[in-house]
Amino acid sequence: MKREVYLDYAATTPLRKEVYEAMKPFLKEKFGNPSSIHHFGRETRTAIEEAREKIAKAIGAKSDEIIFTSGGTESNNMAIKGVAFALSTKGKHIITSKVEHHAVLEPCHFLEKLGFEITYLPVDREGFVDPDDLKKALRKDTILISIMHANNEIGTIEPIQELSKIAKEYDIYFHTDAVQTVGHIPVNVDELGVDLLSISAHKFYGPKGVGALYIRKGTKIHPLIHGGSQENNKRAGTENVAGIIGMGKAIELAILEMDKEIERLTELRDYFIREVEKRISDVYLNGPRSNRLPNNINFSFAYVEGESILLHLDLEGVEVSTGSACSSSSLEPSHVLSAINVPIELAHGSIRFTLGLYTTKEDLNYTLDVLERIIEKLRTISPYKQEWKINKKS
Ligand SMILES: Cc1ncc(COP(=O)(O)O)c(C=O)c1O
Structure with missing residues (x-):
């Protein structure tokens, strides 16, 4: 049959029933702008901060290191272009790999047009980046390394700990696209040794169009979206309140199971x-x-x-x-x-x-x-x- x-x-992934239920009030009766001072605003602000804490806790970060975005694509763009713009006077060389998602490769191609140089590391037959290749690719003007945590097509889990250790030795920021791993396998920013990490809610039974970027305290990064002072002046615009609440609920359930x-x-x-x-x-x-x-x-x-x-x-x-x-x-x-x-x-x-x-x-x-x-x-x-x-x- x-x-x-x-x-x-x-x-x-489909939206989980529990996630939908958690989001519902924020699509209707709890409609306050989280930037408003009055009761309605405070209610949504509190809910957003609770969701931020849940995301932070799930990856071993502090809540003020989490910035909400519109998803994995925006988080990757912010990490790569944001660091490139902030550190362009220090250097214009970035290292990534040939197997990254387009949401990493395209921002890199865009930066090439602006005069940045990008090294695309090869991988072996199973999709692994060789730490020795990373070492060889390092230059005095390298400002960022971006290697995905796990590949979305062939599932390869990259040796991020080993790779980020090299970055640390040379004082270079390390970003990982963890869109396929957060909510699925253990992810801890300190154990992985990363400075920036991208998350997307719809990959772990949360809603589409919402994600987060982990930014280690002290990391120099420029915002890509200018306007109000939301998200600690790093990402302007009234927050996707229901989406954020949904992502918080989804990560909580994913961690439990x-x-x-x-x-x-x-x-x-x-x-x-x-x-x-x-x-x-x-x-x-x-x-x-x-x-x-x-x-x-x-x-x-x-x-x-x-x-x-x-x-x-x-x-x-x-x-x-x-x-x-x-x-x-x-x-x-x-x-x-x-x-x-x-x-x-x-x-x-x-x-x-x-x-x-x-x-x-x-x-x-x-x-x-x-x-x-x-x-x-x-x-x-x-x-x-x-x-x-x-x-x-x-
Ligand atoms: C590894 C990886 N990075 C980034 C993205 C983009 O995430 P989003 O759909 O939230 O923009 C995806 C989605 O397919 C992905 O698999």
Whole structure:
């Protein structure tokens, strides 16, 4: 029987019921502007500060080190451009990696147009940045290093502690895009040794359009949005009150359930990987087998197009993604798969399955049955069929 199976939790997660309930009053009756002095204003101000404390506590920070933003994209932009603008007289060199999200790569491309120089570090075949490569890339004028905590396409968890240690030795700011890890695996800013860290609520069952940037006390950074004095003069504009309250509730619940979910999802992930490798020939797992996000699976299926697999899965009620959500609409192979040296034909046959709170083993069994059938059917009509048969014989 047809099932509805959502396996695209890395793109976004559904809003939790408890989060929606917590937000509701702030969409209607509790409408005060948090900057107003009167009762209505004080009520929303208090709620915002409580949410800030919850976010800070979840990552081992202090509440005055948290700035609310419109999401992961804005947080990354603020961290990178904000530090670049603040330190441009000290230096104009930034180091990042080739596998970052576009919300890091594009601000870097923009800065290049303004005369900054960016080094894009390579990664190994599993997507890991080598600390030695970072050391070699350092220059006297390096002002910022930005390496993501975990990759949104292939799930690689980067060795942030080791990388940030190098930054510290040379007194260089370290930013990490933790959009895929906060609320999913333990994140502690002191243990990671980072100065800036990006968060997005809709990746952990909070609302879309709200996020946060952790800025270690004393870090020099310019605001990107000018206006009122909100967010400690670092991000002007009346706050997204309901969104912020929702993010606070979502992080609280995510932290409570984290250990249990890590164990459950890791088991489901490894079961799915094993079954795919057992049931379907010519499949290649992208990304590592350990130090991988508990909910991430990314496979290349030889001789078939990822888009065809996606559309056929969709018809059967299974929602997945080819590479990152942003590149789903483009025919370019994903920059992440290119960086880990996946051949172009295989990169085009790649599918990302990301699990979450509501994923069950029954969902995965249904997906496996459907997937096995679809791949077999697509391969029968594949233009690579002859070549495939030859390869299989040899
Ligand atoms: C690693 C990473 N960084 C940044 C973003 C952008 O976050 P947002 O959608 O909140 O702007 C995403 C979302 O896909 C992501 O996966």
